[in-house]
Structures are given as C-alpha cells and as structure tokens.
Amino acid sequence: MSAVIEEHHHDDHHHGPAKGIMRWVFTTNHKDIGTLYLWFSFAMFLLGGSFALVIRAELFQPGLQIVEPEFFNQMTTMHGLIMVFGAVMPAFVGLANWLVPMMIGAPDMALPRMNNYSFWILPFAFTMLASTLLMEGGGPNFGWTFYAPLSTEQGPPSTTFFIFAVHLMGISSIMGSINVIVTILNLRAPGLTLMQMPLFVWTWLITAFLLIAVMPVLAGVVTMMLMDIHFGTAFFNAGGGGDPVLFQHVFWFFGHPEVYIMILPAFGVVSAIIPTFARKRLFGYASMVYATSSIAFLSFIVWAHHMFTVGMPLAGELYFMYATMLIAIPTGVKVFNWVATMWQGAMTFETPMLFAIAFVILFTIGGLSGLMLAIGPADFQYHDTYFVVAHFHYVLVPGSVFSIMAAVYYWLPKWTGNMYDEALGKLHFWLSFVGINVLFFPQHFVGLAGMPRRVPDYNLQFADYNMVSSVGAFLFGFSQLLFLFIVIKCVRGGVKATDQVWEGAHGLEWTIPSPAPYHTFTTPPDLKDISEAHG
C-alpha cells in the first residue's frame, strides 16, 4: 500500500513510516496517532461493552443469578469509566488527529511529539484502571460518579489506583486539547478563515477549550479524595468539618461540560455527513457555530441539575432549572438545521448517512427526555431511576457512538483507499439500530414506573422490560463484532475509492488521494482551487 503512495508522491519518499512495531511506538504522524487512538478506543468499547453485558445478564431476570451485588457495582462503575474515558473520548481524539490537519490543509498536528505522549499515556492508564478488578478488594465499586463519602470512606484499596489512572487520563486529554487548539489556530491553510472551517473543526476547537477548562477540576476533585483517603484531610467528611455535597458540586462542574465534550464533536461529524449525502450545503452554518458556542458556555452554568435532590435552596433549584431549559434552544437550532439540510436535498442512504440520520432522531429523543429531566419537580421522580439511564444512553450511544461509527464509515475509504462492504455496513447499521432501541427504549418505562438505577435486582413488575432490554443489549453488543469484521475487511482490500469518495463530498480532505498519503499538505493548498472548503 505504501509503495503505491510513494510512487505517486516522490517528495514523501524519504519520510515514509518506519518498519515494524517501532513505527507505532515512536510515531509523530497525525495519521498513525489517529489510527492508534481509534483502535485503542475500539478495544475499550469492547471491554466496556462486555462489562455492560455482565450487567444486562444479571438483570435479565429478577433475583441474583450471575454476580454478587459487590461485583455488580464494580461492573457498573468500570463500564461507565471505560466507556466515557476509554471509548468515546479517545475515539473523538482519534478522529481529530486524522481529520483536523487534513480539513484545514495543515501538514500535521502542531505539536507532534506531544501528540505521541498524549496517546501513549492511555494504554498505561487503562491497564492500571482495568487491573484494579484483579486486586484485593476488587475494583472501584462506587459508580462512575464516585460520590464521597462512599468512595472516600468505603472504597476498596484499589481506589488509589483509580485516582492515579484518572490523573493520567486528564494529562492525556489536556495535552491532546492543547494540540488541537494550537493546530487549528496556527496551521490553517493561508486564507482559510475561522468561519470557513468545516464544522467538525469548529466543534473540536470548542471541545478542546472545554477539556482544558474542566479536566483540571476533575484532577482537583480526585486529589482531594486522595488526601481524604490517605492524609487525614476531611474535604468531604462531615465528621471532620467537610462537606459531601461539595464533592458533587466540584464533580459536576467537571461532569456537565464533560457531557458536551462527548457530544460536540459528534455534531461536527453529522454536520459533515448529512450535507454530503443530501447533496446540499449545510443549512445555517453560522448559526451552527453560534449554537455550538452557546451550548459550550451553558455547559458551565447548569451543573447542579444533576443534583436537584441534594437539598439546594429554592433559589438555586430554580436557577439551575431555568438555565438547563435554555440548553434546549441552541440544541433545537442544531437539530432544525440538520433537518433543513435534508429538506429538498437529493438524498442517498449509504451507511454513514444511515448512522447520521439515526443520530439526529435518537439524539433528539435523548434531548427531549433531557428537557423533561430539566423540570425540577418532575426530576424528583425521575432522578436516579432508569429514566435517567435511558436518557443519557440515548444521547451517548445512538448519539456519540453512532456518530463515531458514521465517521468511520464516512472517512474509512479516505484512510484505507478501499470502500467498505456497503451491504455489510447496512446490516451493521440495522442490527445496531434495532438493538439499541430494544435495549434502551424500555428503560424509560421501568424508570418512570420506579426502578432505581445501579441496582443488581428489582421487584417483579419490572421483569418483562428488563428482559427485553437485555435481549437488545446482547443484539447490539454482538453486532459490533460485525463492525470489527467490516473495518478489517476494508483495511485489507476492497473496491478502490476515488479521491472524492462520495459524490457530494466537499472539503480539503477530499482533494487528496485515497488512501491519504503518509504526509499531506506539506505545501499549503491553494484555496482558490477549492470551491467550498466547508460543505
């Protein structure tokens, strides 16, 4: 494959990839690092998914069948941590690595060596995190939100390793975000203004600022935990003059922007795919940028809507309710823009488009249940039930995860030079689409009817829907092996892709050959040749 590239690009001849494993260890090439991130996140997706299947297997029927409550709690905790920090976030960083330089006409990321560090921290961090399951006392068992004092006073000894792993992930994310910001602000092709950038670049620029703002807050809260556990401080211990609610305020000050960190790049992906397959320019580009910025700003001032039941004063409760409701406005603008982009287009429904349309519909369902959750009095009934589980899985799985899959199908021909198998891709889509809805839709009902989250067992009235939900989980989970197969098949060969790949695709990344050469845009592109840099 590389031989073919080198024939076409004599300039690159001396700078091809190194041979063997060392290529990956020492690489500073944004494409290699992007690939590493994506494979790593897929491995974590399967690991976190297998934990989810343990959970769903236990919940298949009422009663305790497979695991003990203690281990069940380790599974819910590790599932959340691995999926959030190991699967979704690194996948988006991988996409940013691959795509941002190609979309803005830059030769590479601005800080390539730091790029290498920020990836290679992750395997160590997650090996350490996953190894806690094998330690004495087991892994973290206090939920991915690790509320004090459960985590500080009753956590297993491995909590310290968990804290260190979180620190490492934070360092990795901060370095990655600095790189994204520096690249976008400094390495754009001459003449490419900010308001001409593809929306994926915009959403990642904003995401990177969110990451830099909140990862230190997460580092702070786990450090306070560390001090409480080992050095006798009492930040979160009421008995020592501390405040357990402080933990939640600090955690959610990180946690709410974190939610948008996992969805804004998804908005960017979908805003690239829908115009391509509708063969029509993105509707309301400028309002998309402003809506994304508004969502990012609002994300900092709504955190306590995760804490409506902690007993805040009425004024606080009302403020967080109103602020949270406001998020519906920019989010609505985005959804309307996507629908307007589809309207009167000339659509075709290849796999990336199917995932993107499913994203718009299912993410909107998650957004609407989010609006319901914003209503304080009603939230008292929804809080910490399966209704919340259904809500955030609708925005995270058919939201973030579907957008990542859409992105992989969309850009895979550019990365590998081969088309993926369209029939298998569609099969993967439909299995995932059916699976995910069978899995999560019934959880709205059991939640409303009163099933709390994070319980290993439930009363009999919830039995039917839990069984349905578990069936959906296994369908969705095993369908992802098909995804793995499709990607490997595509990497190994297939129908050769053209440079533009998709009939309606616009943007700098579609002007370079497929597969993308190891080095691209070593001289900046001339934008006059490219009609529309943003789709």
Add this chain to the structure above:
Amino acid sequence: MDKAKRCKWLIALSLLMSSSLAFADWSALNMRQGVTEISQEVYGLHMIMFWVCVVIGVLVFGTMIISMLMHRKSLGVKPATFHDNTTIEIAWTIVPIIILVVLAIPATTTLTKMYDTGDTEMDIEVRGLQWKWQYTYLNDDPSKEISFISSMITPQEEIYNRAPKRENYLLDVDNELVIPIDTRIRFLITSGDVIHSWWVPDFALKKDAIPGFIHELWTIVDTPGTYRGKCTELCGPYHGFMPVVVRAVEKDEYAAWLLEQQAEAEKVFEIVGKQWSEEELMVEGEEVYLRACASCHQVNGRGLPPAFPSLVGQGLAVGPIEDHIDIVLNGKPGSAMQSFSKQLNAAEIAAVITYERKSWGNQAESVQPKEIFEMLEAQ
C-alpha cells in the same frame, strides 16, 4: 404511483403509532399519579412535558420522514441550493423560548409549594443507614419519642432463586413507617454513614440523605394505604435492598398505634432505668447475641478470623470495658463491624456486652443498661 405508495406508508405508520397507544397499559409504563396534591401536580407537569415532547418529536421526525421519502436521489430530484434563511432561523429560536417560558411557570409554582415546609403538624426524622432506614417520631418529651429501624425482610432464599418470589419482592420491611392521613407531616432527612436517598413515588417525595445535613420534606396524604419506594442513591453493595414502606392510616388508628408504640417505648425506658441482675443480663444478652452478632462472631464466640475476630479469651471482650462499649456503639470504620447504637436499645447493648464478657470462659466485668443509656444520651 409513487404518491400512492407514500400514502400507504404514512397510513401504515400512523396506524402503528395509534395501535401502540391503544395497547399501552399506562399504569405499568408511566409515572405514578400518587396520592398527594403535590404528586398529582408533578404527574401533570410530567404529562405536559411528555406531550410537548411528543408534538416536537412528531413535527421534527415527521419532517425528516417526509424528506427521506420525497427528497431522494433515486426519485430523480435535483437538490435545492438554499443554505440559510434568517427569518426561519429566528423563528425556530424564538418559538422554543416561548414554549420554555410557558413550561417554566407551572414548574416554578409546584417547586415553590414543595419547598414550603412551614406549618407542619408533626416531625419524623428519617435516617439512612447501610442498608435500612431509621424512623424517629420526634417529641419534646424523650420518654414519648419512638424510634425504630425498618429493614427489608425479603429472605435470601427468594433473592437467590431458591424459593418463589412473593408479590412484594424486595419491597417488604419489618417495621413500616406509619403516618396519619390528612396531616401535614414534615420529614427531616439525614444519614448516619454514606449518602442515601429516600423516595416515596406516590408522594412525589425524594431527597438525598446526606451525613452532616438535615433536609426537609413535607406531605399530606389523602388516602389510606401502603406506599412503597426505594433508596435511590448508590450506597454500597446492598443499595438495591433498601426499600421504603409507608403505611398511611386514619387519624384514630394512628393515635392508637402511637399509644401502643409509646407504651412500648416507655417500657424500654423503664427497663433501661432499673438495676439489672447479672442473670437477667446474661439471658437477654444471649438472645441479642444470637440475633445480632452470631452470624459473624459465631455462636461459640470464636469468629472467623481474620475477617471476624474471636471473642474468646482475647481482645476487647476481655480488655478494658470502655473499648468494648465503644466498638459496639460506634463500630469499627473500614471493617464489617457496624455501629449498633441505633439498632439496639441501651438494655440490649448492655446485655450483649455483658454476655460477651462472661461467656465461653471469659471473666470480665459487666455493665448496666443505665450506664449505656447515659453514654448514648451524651453522643
């Protein structure tokens, strides 16, 4: 032809939607309406939100579906070229703002009512403990104050599928919280260990029980009945086994129940106050030991070291009595030894400590219930 096909699709889709509405048994799928004015209001808010979401969903998804059916390349359509429209963009920013403001008004009204905890006729302290609830009916006269622990009674056989599950599987407790109807009751929510959350869906009451905090809730229940809920904040391995059961009864029935409980409490008060003989302490102590201690420390007192230490001829059971009392009252953090100061009364604690110090060949001094009572009061 195509139009006919499209029509058929739309009809099929609308039939599907309406049939699923007709079949749905809402009571099992939806939020409970509950039995208080507030819970009805909350249910009303929930349904308003639900229908608003349904309408938005139908409009957005309907537009998408029509677009997907009509605007396909395979139908030979040419893509339009518009890519913005200031009027429509302003419209779909302003209209949601108006909808949100309209929704915020009833939500604010209800929330304000829920927060108005004044003018209550009685106070009940609700304390979350791993993994049970302690209810204390506060009274200015301590001898009339009643307090008890409410724990789940679903047997392990049912949980581990060795016996058929009862109707109220995981929702049965030994001591229900009994409250009178038509009475404005204030609940004071707190915790003795980690964060729990006390939830009674039928009253639309949910508040986190947080160590170091006392939060207020209030309710007036109109209808007698038994109302069941759960702990809704992860509080350790047995979080799923911490039901809340409230029995609302007629006022006179409540008064009778209260008298009975107070008589019981006074009896305990008397029992605790009197001087106990060693024999009495040993008889009571053995009974308490078998109930509360033997599952870990074993009937023969030898425990299961290292997790559960032996009490025979070593350690606290034959050491200074202050340390022995301390560990029984307060537990040992980071171990399975829990605090019994809220679970057992002073007489029971004194008896079991005496029993442990004088059984299996141990020959240490005994303690009187009165001394324990004074220590508990001082805590």
